[in-house]
Amino acid sequence: MTQPAQGKRDLRSLVEECLRSILPAGEPIPSADTDWIASGLLDSMAQVEVLTCMERAAQLPGVFDQLAGGPPRSIRAAADCLERAARAEETGAARRMDRSEAEGGRAARIAGWAHSVGSERVGAEAVEREFHLPMETISRRAGIESVARAPAGESELELAARAAGGALEHAGCGSEQVDYLIVSSETYVGLPSLGFRLHRLLGLRAECGILDVGGACAGLVNGLFVATSALRSAAASAVLVATADLHQHALPPGKVDGRFAALFGDGASAFLLTSHPREAEGPRFSLGEFVLGCDGVSSNLLSVRLDEQSALQLEFNGDALGRAAIRQLDALLRRLEVKSGCPLAGARQFATHQPNPRLLEMLSRQSGLPLEKFPVVCKRYGNLGSSTTGVALSLALEECAQAGPGQRGPIFLAALGPGLVWGGCVISWE
Amino acid sequence: MAELILSELTRMGQGFCIIGLEAQGPGYRSVRPMPARSYAWSASFPHRRGERLRFELTGGPAAAPHVEDRQSSGWVHPAGKVSEDELVRCLRSAEMAGGVGELFGCAPNVNRMGAGAGWVSPQQATRSICGCEYHSLRFVWKFDRWRAELGLASGDILRGLPIVDHEWSRFLETAAEALGPVNQAQRLGRLLNETVARRVCEAELRFARLGLARPNPQQQCWIMLDSLFPLPRAEWLDGVGRAEERPAVR
Numbered sequence: 010m011t012q013p014a015q016g017k018r019d020l021r022s023l024v025e026e027c028l029r030s031i032l033p034a035g036e037p038i039p040s041a042d043t044d045w046i047a048s049g050l051l052d053s054m055a056q057v058e059v060l061t062c063m064e065r066a067a068q069l070p071g072v073f074d075q076l077a078g079g080p081p082r083s084i085r086a087a088a089d090c091l092e093r094a095a096r097a098e099e100t101g102a103a104r105r106m107d108r109s110e111a112e113g114g115r116a117a118r119i120a121g122w123a124h125s126v127g128s129e130r131v132g133a134e135a136v137e138r139e140f141h142l143p144m145e146t147i148s149r150r151a152g153i154e155s156v157a158r159a160p161a162g163e164s165e166l167e168l169a170a171r172a173a174g175g176a177l178e179h180a181g182c183g184s185e186q187v188d189y190l191i192v193s194s195e196t197y198v199g200l201p202s203l204g205f206r207l208h209r210l211l212g213l214r215a216e217c218g219i220l221d222v223g224g225a226c227a228g229l230v231n232g233l234f235v236a237t238s239a240l241r242s243a244a245a246s247a248v249l250v251a252t253a254d255l256h257q258h259a260l261p262p263g264k265v266d267g268r269f270a271a272l273f274g275d276g277a278s279a280f281l282l283t284s285h286p287r288e289a290e291g292p293r294f295s296l297g298e299f300v301l302g303c304d305g306v307s308s309n310l311l312s313v314r315l316d317e318q319s320a321l322q323l324e325f326n327g328d329a330l331g332r333a334a335i336r337q338l339d340a341l342l343r344r345l346e347v348k349s350g351c352p353l354a355g356a357r358q359f360a361t362h363q364p365n366p367r368l369l370e371m372l373s374r375q376s377g378l379p380l381e382k383f384p385v386v387c388k389r390y391g392n393l394g395s396s397t398t399g400v401a402l403s404l405a406l407e408e409c410a411q412a413g414p415g416q417r418g419p420i421f422l423a424a425l426g427p428g429l430v431w432g433g434c435v436i437s438w439e
Numbered sequence: 440m441a442e443l444i445l446s447e448l449t450r451m452g453q454g455f456c457i458i459g460l461e462a463q464g465p466g467y468r469s470v471r472p473m474p475a476r477s478y479a480w481s482a483s484f485p486h487r488r489g490e491r492l493r494f495e496l497t498g499g500p501a502a503a504p505h506v507e508d509r510q511s512s513g514w515v516h517p518a519g520k521v522s523e524d525e526l527v528r529c530l531r532s533a534e535m536a537g538g539v540g541e542l543f544g545c546a547p548n549v550n551r552m553g554a555g556a557g558w559v560s561p562q563q564a565t566r567s568i569c570g571c572e573y574h575s576l577r578f579v580w581k582f583d584r585w586r587a588e589l590g591l592a593s594g595d596i597l598r599g600l601p602i603v604d605h606e607w608s609r610f611l612e613t614a615a616e617a618l619g620p621v622n623q624a625q626r627l628g629r630l631l632n633e634t635v636a637r638r639v640c641e642a643e644l645r646f647a648r649l650g651l652a653r654p655n656p657q658q659q660c661w662i663m664l665d666s667l668f669p670l671p672r673a674e675w676l677d678g679v680g681r682a683e684e685r686p687a688v689r
């Protein structure tokens with residue numbers, strides 16, 4: 010991939026390379042000033058494809074948008090435009106680098122992790138009976154063996170507190186050291202927020218801020234992104250990120266379509282993130298650059314809302330949603346590969362969202378990634394909402410930490426939420 | 440004379456390309472009447488979608504993929520008009536596809552590094568117009584024009600579709616004019632994706648017709664959005680732009 014700041018000759022080569030990708034084999038590259046449209050070389054559709062290719066190759070998205078006089082139509086015009094943008098990008102990057110160095114060049118690492126799932130296991134057959142589903146709907150079609158249920162009297166708070174306490178203990182960090190608490194739950198309803206209640210239960214300092222973030226199944230990644238940003242900007246030194254989801258209360262039998270509700274279980278996860286100087290010694294799990302995005306084209310495949318009578322209204326097109334989810338997860342993993350420079354083939358674990366085991370198998374097949382590198386979550390516990398990725402990450406970190414020196418590879422974290430919204434990063438052992 | 444229900448009125452250069460539905464057995468088939476020496480009728484073509492017109496057609500089936508092409512020396516004025524609902528019912532009994540591979544008789548190609556627009560080879564495609572059901576719609580601004588992304592009922596997604604449907608093109612122009620030039624693409628994007636696309640996707644009448652452009656020098660026939668149902672409604676723009684026109688109250 011070509012870096013943004015590059016010489017004029019490189020940019021011209023890049024433009025020619027992109028042009029060549031759409032021209033038939035053997036077609037000569039036109040002269041620098043040949044108008045692609047007027048000469049009949051390209052039609053307007055092919056022009057857009059070529060220019061988009063250039064934006065991506067130069068890592069300068071939107072560079073040809075809304076230019077006075079329209080998008081470029083010749084090699085020279087396109088290369089000049091890229092060069093101006095690359096220069097502006099270089100200046101901006103230098104400013105950002107100066108600021109980062111002034112702040113101590115801090116990075117974010119995962120110092121502690123833990124998860125907690127409902128202590129009761131309900132077999133797939135029993136779940137199918139509860140939700141009046143035909144036999145094998147959950148076990149055979151979705152591939153779920155059992156779902157985790159929290160015992161009566163437990164809520165998101167107890168699950169979250171167990172996971173958070175475990176993460177603090179694992180990191181050897183006292184509650185008084187936490188600067189921010191970030192919480193995500195797709196099931197908790199109430200005020201004050203779950204973040205507030207967890208803050209009180211853990212006995213965090215009054216100066217420790219709280220952020221409750223959304224995103225449903227992508228909530229953990231949203232939380233980790235905010236935490237990482239706070240650590241890198243030196244706004245905090247220790248951030249606790251927690252997820253907790255109790256679906257048995259949110260989606261009981263009879264409330265919504267059982268084919269949807271029966272897939273879910275109860276669980277929580279927590280991670281303590283700390284900042285450290287880049288030159289600090291000792292191994293650690295470091296969070297890389299995040300990729301976040303949203304593709305609204307699949308927004309009506311899953312929609313849950315309250316109607317005027319406060320009844321839960323569900324729109325769910327499982328088959329189409331499954332296909333869209335696999336496609337996006339595959340694309341997200343490939344974006345992370347490009348952004349991080351870590352090849353997928355070298356990954357130690359894939360902590361991805363797991364809607365159900367069958368879709369995970371499809372993702373594994375489609376992406377060519379070994380299924381055994383995906384921690385077992387949904388097969389044993391059901392879909393845990395925002396905690397699915399959290400439990401998967403906790404298991405992946407544990408597996409990686411226990412591996413011998415030289416065997417630890419990067420963990421690809423990738424989550425999807427309704428919309429579809431997506432996000433992820435690569436966590437590397439350094 | 441062949442009686443056609445005018446189903447597509449798409450923009451082509453300064454004029455219009457038209458397609459009509461001709462009854463065939465229990466269903467319909469698409470026919471593209473064309474004037475002599477051109478693919479498009481002039482901008483003064485006076486008729487609207489849904490009108491029944493009688494065309495003088497000559498010549499047999501054209502070469503693939505534009506097998507629907509027929510030369511026409513003209514038309515006779517309308518013998519009635521069908522409603523939008525009725526037109527979609529007729530379109531559903533004409534050429535139909537369940538997934539993208541069935542649209543034109545071959546799988547479309549996409550340049551992975553490009554904007555995602557699909558194209559087929561004229562040597563492989565067997566027709567140039569087809570209908571399909573869709574479940575979602577998104578508008579995307581790319582460089583200098585709006586394009587559509589359609590999530591088909593099959594789960595396939597078609598990206599970078601040029602919107603050549605005349606009524607939707609006119610709607611986009613009207614909306615842009617109402618919003619004015621300041622941050623137009625961003626504001627229009629919000630309007631289209633937050634309001635218009637939602638209304639479209641809430642409608643029961645969701646149906647699209649996809650067409651193929653003529654082959655370009657690289658032997659690519661681009662996939663275009665020829666028709667999008669429901670058709671746009673003027674009331675979707677009620678209130679648009681007025682807030683900006685009102686003087687600020689202090």
